[in-house]
Amino acid sequence: MMEPGLNHILVISAALFFIGVFGFFTRRNLVTMLMSIELVLNSVNLNFIAFNKYVWPNKMDGLFFAIFVIAIAAAEAAVAIAIIINLYRSHHSIDVENAEEMKF
């Protein structure tokens, strides 16, 4: 195996990104959908770090971006979970297909 470089990391992150997206599309449980989102965000972080490391090491923009994304992810997850819990209280379920009252 070659020395892993930028491209390998990019492949990993892109794969992870789309794994997350796939999860978001197919999981019916709201919490697992949230987990898929976390995967997506992580893949992006990986991208940032990789670019920072291999392409633009002169500044730390990517690094900081990653840090802030982590913070945002935390906040988002918190609010999302709060909402999910609230939804569970009113719907007694966290299956996404049970919350489809509004359509068309």
Add this chain to the structure above:
Amino acid sequence: MNLPVLILLPLLTAVVILLMRNATQVKWAALAGAAAQFVLAFALLFAFRSERAAGNEAQMLFELQYNWFPAWHISFHLGVDGISVAMILLTSFVVIAGVLVSWNVEKMTKEFYFLLILLSLGAYGFFMSLDLFILFFFLEIAVIPKYLLIGIWGSGKKEYAANKLALMLMGGSALVLVGLLGTYFGSPTKTFDLMTLSQLNIPASVQHICFPLLFVGFGVFTALFPFHTWVPDGHSSAPTAGSMFLAGISMKLGGYGCLRVATYIMPDGAKEYANIIIVLSAIAILYGAFATMMQKDLKYINAYSSVSHCGFVLLGIGMLTKTAMTGAVMQMVSHGLMTALFFAVIGMIYERTHTRQVNEMGGLLKVMPFITTVLFIVGLCSLGLPGLSGFVAEMTIFMGSWQNTDAFHRIATIAACMSIVVTAVYILRAVGQTAMGPLKAGYENLTDATWNEKAAAIILIAGIVAIGIAPFWLNDLVSPATEIIMKKLAAVTAGM
């Protein structure tokens, strides 16, 4: 003469109407406003004439310009020439008659009069605008009041009709909008100003795209075949004053637009498409007339006949001769007065008999001589009796049309002439069945016109007769203005 007064006055009237407490006050306020408009319109006429007599040969008189949206080169530019004055006069006639005829409206009186006055505001503004943007602005102002008038106070399939009318008219104005924008960006100088545009030579390629857009767009208002279907439904469902305004003023907006905007600033386009216009309008004239023949509802009769009569307006424009164009303007004025009167009479009859089907009526001359006499007069005007306005206008158009020597124009003219026979057939049929014959049972105790109805009818008849007996003043008013348009057209021919 300060032109904005004609816009401010309706505005003021509308505000006053909104402040009034009860229906009676509203009515009198509206009447006072309409009367003031009437007086102002005449003042405008006399001021205009005295200016002209004093040797003021400027194309537009009483011009006023105020930079409105300088970023888009939009200015609040008002001014009048003979055509505008004629149309303003027409509007004031129809407005006062409309206000008088609606005296018995009991449902939401305040709103009713408010909308009527608002409509008149749009019409005045439209006829005075020398800037395409504000022209469009006023054009659209006049649409929604119609929608509400029909939808709220109408009868029959009123919602359908109101919707259709509003959508088709808006469709027309959408086309106008695209045409305007094309003109704006296509002309050498970016401007909405009509006077500036008329001085420019807009590239022929632009004209060929924008002229049909503008013409068809305005044409929808004037019942250009095949965009006329809002006319029958709209007119027949509207309340009396609504129909009067619709046919008397609103349809004229389109004709005026076709002439002042489309033809005037785009002579190339006009030449290019004149034949199509002629074909469509000749179809409208004959087809409208034949379709009228089959109608049984009085309002439908007048609505379809409006299609036919407005075809004359477009025919006159499409013929591209000065006489025909003057005739087209005269026809606008004449048809405006006539059709308003016709609808007023139909309204009066309907209020009494509660039917508009001609075959359910008969012998009404016996019980309501005044109303039926008016019906006779308006019918005769419609079929072009000399001494009434319709004749003058139609003959001027025929005369002007005949000046084109080729067979195509000749045939179109003859086709248009043929409509006067068909018109006679349907008018006599309608009038004959309504007014003449034995009196139908149940109508013995109907009453004749009340004072307000009489006043409305007399005002409109006065207008019709004034044109019919003394057409020269209208001709003198209009033909210098059409001559300018013709000069522009002739210049293009010379340049080609």
Add this chain to the structure above:
Amino acid sequence: MLAALTLVSGVLAVTTRQIFRAAIFLLFSLIGIAGLYFWMQYDFIAAVQIVVYVGGITVLIIFSIFLTQQAGELLPKQKIGRQIFSALAVFCGFALTMLQLFQHSFKPTTGQPVLPIVANIGDRMLGVAEDGFALPFEVVSMLLLAALIGCIVIALRSKPATS
């Protein structure tokens, strides 16, 4: 190796039908990523990753799973049509992205690298000058405050839902 760990557990996290296991796989995947950071010598970010994700978010998720779900219960299966479509869309997206990434030649900068050590990060984090990130920091703090308020309001509603 780390990559394999990350990807496989990622795939498992989104496909397993046991929710608790999904959470655990997610955890592994996140740790894998942290490993990658370590491997790229971005220690600080790796630490943050472990602290925030592993220590925070995953725990939060597990708690919420406990709150809302009987552990061990199988997740309902998604419709097969949806799965195929999703897979197709995702694959297209992945292919496209990869294609573009590989077609693009990244030209690394020649500038002097800044070492991602904690001191540097700290400097920048609170700097207000050219390379400072004080303002984003403030913004994030506002965001966290707002999120906090939102969570409190939503999650701690006084009356239970009436069924």
Add this chain to the structure above:
Amino acid sequence: MNDFLQMPLLQILPAGKGSALALLLIPLLPFAGFLLLGIFGRKHIKSASGIIATTLLLVSAALSLYTAYGYFFDYGKVNGVYQKFIAVQYTWLQFSPGLSIDLGILLDPISVMMLVVVTFISLMVHIYSLGYMKGEERFATYYAFLGLFTFSMLGLIMASNLFQMYIFWELVGVSSFLLIGYYYNKPSAVAACKKAFIVTRFADLGFLIGILILSFHAETLDFNTLIERLTIDGNHELHTAYSSMFLGASALTWGAILIFIGGAGKSAMFPLHIWLPDAMEGPTPVSALIHAATMVVAGVYLVARMFPVFSMSAGAMHLVTLVGIFSALFAAIIACTQTDIKRVLAYSTMSQIGFMMFALGVSGSNLVEGSLDYTNLGAGYTASMFHLFTHAIFKALLFLGAGSVIHFIHSNDMKDMGGLRKYLPITHIAFLVACLAISGVPPFAGFFSKEEILLAAWQHNKMVYYVALFTSGLTAFYMFRLYFNIFWNKGAIVHGEHHGEGGFVMMLPLVLLAVGAATAGFIPFGNFITADGKPLEIEFHWQFSIAPVAVGLTGIFTAMWLYKSENNKPAAIASSWGGLYKAAYHKFYIDEVYLFITKKVLFNLVGRPAAWFDKNVVNGLVNMTGNTTLTISDKIKGFQSGKVQQYAIYFLAGVIGLAVLFIYIWK
């Protein structure tokens, strides 16, 4: 820029002679009557309305007599030629430089002659109606309409401008419509007035297009200028009018023919005659005025007015001749079979107008196209005008007489009449005079005028002459059939009370007209009215008169033999003629043909499809646009499924789609 109220051009020609104001008053007085009675008559001056209108017309008639006297005997003739004077002129509507409708008064022999005829007959009818229409509910309206009609007719005959003529032409049409429909609650009257209006309107279409053609080539609408431009050889206007061809005929011919169609419509020439018999639904004095003496001859007058132009086109002249002679014969045949006395008179009118028409036609028919030489013209023009003049008098008399009869017996049908000579002595005498006049028995008026017409026909076209001769025999026959049926035949069947012949007001016109019918023939018409204004010596060939008089007398005696007393000979003859009789009785089914054309063809094949097309296709398209939009809106609702995951899939699909689009396709 014209001034707002420009002063009318008052031309008093020659200096000091005649007054333009007086001329203006002639038409305006009846018009004033119309306005006055029309607006106030209903309530305020109902009872006095008849007197007011009659007085106004009396003044008007006096003024026309005064004018006629002045014109014919004083200032009209200059150097032996009657001049054309334009007494008043006012630009009413300027179409373009050169083309304008000028309202004016043109004085020339025929207009002055018509002035007298119209005012005189109208006055008679006004006076007669004072008695005839007494007690009618819409008495004032009736007089208002009469005033309007007289005004329009006067405007028509004095027109100085082709378009002015058209204007008054239309006004005449509408006043005729109003008068026919006077009994508005009678469905038959309503139908008749509509029919009259529409048929003449149809003819007017021809007139209008003719005007358009001629005015386009002549570049003027003024009669005098127009005639001048289109008749002088070498004029470029004439040249272009000749040289622009359409369907094998020159523009001039087309113009003339189309104008003649207009005239034919008003004058009830075949095949546009169908309105005239029905028009008898109007009050009888109205029939006398409009449908006998004045309006129906407007077509003849029009052709006479445009005579020089017509003369330039042999084709047009042939058509005029043909239509005239055919109508004369055709109407005469029908008149022999009708039983409604007013219808008989109506067909007789049509027949007589046919005479006038072909008289005009023959007099110009053998001209060489392209040159107009007045000396070459026959006496037909004068003859036609003369017959117009005499016919107006005796036909008005016939109608008024018939009116008295109808007034007395309350029926139009011959079957209800007979032996009335005892009850209606004055009417009887007057009617007899008129019948003799129309039959061409010397020395009554009709003899002279008809004689001249036959002479003209003899000179120009023998075929026409023979037909005309036969027709004049028929004329005598049907007139006396009428006469005998009314006044002799059966014994009188008068039920109970009757109110005699009507008062003095009804008798006076009869007497005056009878005198006129007896003596008008002695007026030396050729001295006054000729095609070129120069006096024309009409030689009286007594040898030539033998044939017509003989034929006329044959007709009279045949009628006497058949109808003098009640017998079954007429029925026998009717049955022996079978088909022809039946066809003639049904007016040769022309009405039915028209009905077929209008009802079946126009209504069903044009009107109904047009209405259908409008309702379904045009309107349908509009509605379809709306409905399609709504349908599409309904079809795509699945897009918004409420499933958040599906939304996300669409989202990703959108992203990929856009990316692919912009990276690979749309660069």
Add this chain to the structure above:
Amino acid sequence: MLNEFLILMKSELVLCCIIFLLLFIKVGTDMTNERMLPLVQVLLLVNVVASFIFNQEGTLFGGLFTTNLLMAFQKSILSIGIYLISLLFADWLKKSEHMPEFFMLMLSAVLGMFFMISSGSLLMFFLALELSTIPVAAMANFDLEKKLSSEAAMKMILSSAFSSGILLFGISLIYGATGTINFAEIPALLDGSPLQILAFVFLFTAFAFKLSIVPFHLWTADVYEGSPVAVTSFLSVISKGSIAFILLTTLYKVFAPMQEIWYNMVMLLSVITMIFGNLFALRQQNIKRFLAFSSIAQVGFILVGLSSNSSQGTASVVYFILIYIFSNLAAFGVAGAISQQTGKERIDDLKGLYQTNPFISWVLALALFSLAGIPPTAGFFGKLFLITAGASKGNYFFITVAALNLIVSLYYYLRIIRAVFMDKNDQPIEKIILLPSVKLGMLICGAGIILTGLLSWVYDYITSLTM
């Protein structure tokens, strides 16, 4: 330095102060909603006034924060919007258990928008975007007892998280391709390579998501329907306005080198958006849902103006959003007042409204006419200027589609007008009692709808800012 800091970040600081003040009040006192609401309204009014004065141009934090007069005006527009929201939904707010929190969240979101407008780098932009999204998702859930409300919040937070993911991926690619996240530096480094296009598409879809451009709009209707009216109106007006503002900056400045591409993309999406928005709006029964789709169609129009890539385009977009705030808030205000007092949200329920409630009927009519672009309301001018700006590229097909869409939109606006004014109803909505502040809000909206158009200096002022 401090002075500059205070002045340039004035709007943001004022908002922060209000937020903390509310926080202290909430924590430290037990003021009732009744007393607190007027206070908040006054504070927001102060905010509006403050946003108009002492505006300067400048940058702070090494380019992360930039501001100029136009941005200041954009912030003023948003400030007006939230002030109106605080007036119009007073009834709902008073009854809401968590009113202070509502305001805190809303103001945080607005703060995020302010930062977003002023952002000078992708990082700031992203953070501000999240700041303006996450609190709103929480707000969407404020009708805590309602199932629909939590469903809406769920849909919103998940969708927006998903879109954030896409956005971040795009940002990371841009970062990878250019090496910078500073707006000032990006344009010079863009060369339109496929990867950059891909990145741009990813980035753009995040805007598209927030602006509800088809096909990224699907969350909109559901969220609008389920959320409390106040939140819906905030989402549809303030949130969209702010995104449109930042989109102006992004497209015109940051992605200027890729003009060709984004012009085509904007045009395409605009056409699709107008058509879909209109087609869906045609068939809606719920007022809020209806307004959601109508606002989607409006966004299509905003894109028309946006596509012009000129200062006039900027001016017309900003102007339109000002008008749009008045119009849409008036419509939502009426819908809110009705649903608050009667619980009715269907268009059919509006039948005969004019009989009982003429005032709000007129307000609604005015708002709808303005949305439909009927003169003399300001909407007419707004739409016309957008279309005119869009036409400056000479793309008539595009303009014709826009003009035709005006007709379709008129149809459904008229549907409501018809229900309100024309249709008969045996049991129309009873007389609705409006709180004075609601009435005031409606009057302000009404005045705004009429005057913003007729007084041309508003537009002139905006134009002068964009020069």
